[in-house]
Every structure is written in C-alpha cells, then in structure tokens.
Amino acid sequence: MQYRKNPLITKTLIFLNITIHLFILIYGVYIKSDPLWLQEFYFQFGLVPVEFWNGSFWQPFTAMFLHGYQGLSLHLLVNMIALWSLGSAIEVTIGSIPFTWLYFISGLFGSLFVVLFQSDLTIPTIGASGAVMGLLAALAIFYPKSTLFVFFFPMKARTAALIFGLGSLVLAFIDSSSNISHIGHFGGFIGGFLYTKLALQLKIGDNQLYTYKDPYEELEEEIEERIKNIEELRQDLRKYPFTFDSWDERDEPTPKTRTRKIYFDPETGKFYIIE
Secondary structure, eight states, rough: OOOOSSSHHHHHHHHHHHHHHHHHIIIIIIIOOOOOHHHHHHHSSBHHHHHHHTTOHHHHHHGGGOOOSSSHHHHHHHHHHHHHHHHHHHHHOOOHHHHHHHHHHHHHHHHHHHHHHHHHOOBBBSSSSSHHHHHHHHHHOOOTTTEEEEEEEEHHHHHHHHHHHHHHHHHHHHOOOOOOOOOHHHHHHHHHHHHIIIIIIOOOTOOOOOOOOHHHHHHHHHHHHHHHHHHHHHHHTTTTTOOOOOOOOOSSSOOOOOOEEEEOOOOOOEEEEEO
16 A cells, blocks of 8 residues: 555645635625525535435535535634544545545445435535544544544544544434534444445554654664664774674584674674674
C-alpha cells in the first residue's frame, strides 16, 4: 500500500464543498436572487426520501456536497474543520484510495438510513455530516487513544466516537424538532465502522499512530548509528594491539598472541571485536 504525506483527497473534498457552497451563495442568492430557484435546487440535489423512491437516485451522492446557504454557513464550517482534522490523519494512514471509499461509503450509509427510516420525509437532508461521522468511527479504530478537542474540551477518540455514535442514535428517537438528521449521522457512523472493520480488516485498539518518515532520513540514521559504532570500537582498540582480518564463517580461527580480530556482521550492521 502506498502512503501519502500529503492528504490530497481530503483537500480535494474540502475544495469541492466550499466551491459548491460559494456557487450557490453567489449565483443563487446574489446574482439570480430567486428564492424559488434555491428551493428547487435543494429539492432536486438534496436528499428527499419521497423523491428518491420516485427515481431521484442521484440524491444520496449530491446531498453530501450541499450545506445551508445562509451566508458563511456554520454547518459548512463545522463539517470542513472536522473533515480536515479527521480526514488528513486517516488518509496518510491508509492511503488515498481506501480513504475515498471510506468517505463515500460512510456518507452513502447515512443517506441509506435516512431513506429507510424516514421514507416519508418531504424536506431535503443535506451535508457531509454522515461522511464525517464515518471518519470519526474509523479514527476510533485507528487511534483509539489519540486526543481530540471536542468543542474545546480534550477527549479520547474512542470516547468521542461512543458519545457521538450513541448520542445520534438516542437523539434520532427523541429529537424531531431541531432539523438535524441524527439518523443520518448514525448511519454514517455505522458505515465508517463496518468498512474499516470488514474491508480494511483492522483490529480495534491494535493500531498505532502512523508517522510518515522520509526514507532518506532512515538512511541517515542508519549511517549515524554505524559511525557511532565505529567510534566506540576505535576507543576500545586504542587500549590493545590487534590484527585486522576479514571475517568469514568458513574461516577457522588461528591462535595469535595478544591479538584481536575485528569483523563486520552484515545481518546486524555492526562491527565486533573477538579475541
């Protein structure tokens, strides 16, 4: 698997979401200035369950890139901050292609839960929140002990995932007046969890934070270690006379008076002195 230091897909998703939002804001609100056009646009490309069952099968995908058009949408801002915080860490861990699958499967699972459990809903459901919830579930599997700042409060990733996941499930039953798609959030969470566990075949709690390391840095460290090893040998050899011979496992040692041999072991990458 090829890892990327640069989270390209995460940046692309953020760019697309912001660009689409600016288009709706500039064209629909300021240029066209037609509330009816805005309403039709969101009903066509947002997720409206009754329209989905009537043949608007593109809506689960397009709804993931729409947010409220009221100026600099808080909905968009929160989702993009979460996408950058979670997505960049996950993408450099699993690679861009698996991350892309994770993101869209999570978002589509959120839409699936909406059309299944709110099939009679006649208003649009929009936003990338379902996909972001899937990333939170994946983060809890990849880095369960990593610290997140949730509304400025530090919290372990596993704890945050449990709170938001179970909270979304509970709120889906008791909160019907906030215009927040809690069932969509929960569906995205389940989608991210299932894809991470089943498709990526990872074990909960066994994964450590992936840190990108330049191969040239590793080579430099290896060279520095060998130089250090040689310097230590020089200090030892100043105390005793020695005979420098090449070492071969097939050679039989020849007794010498007050002599020592130095050889390099290719398996360990170190120099050794033998009597």
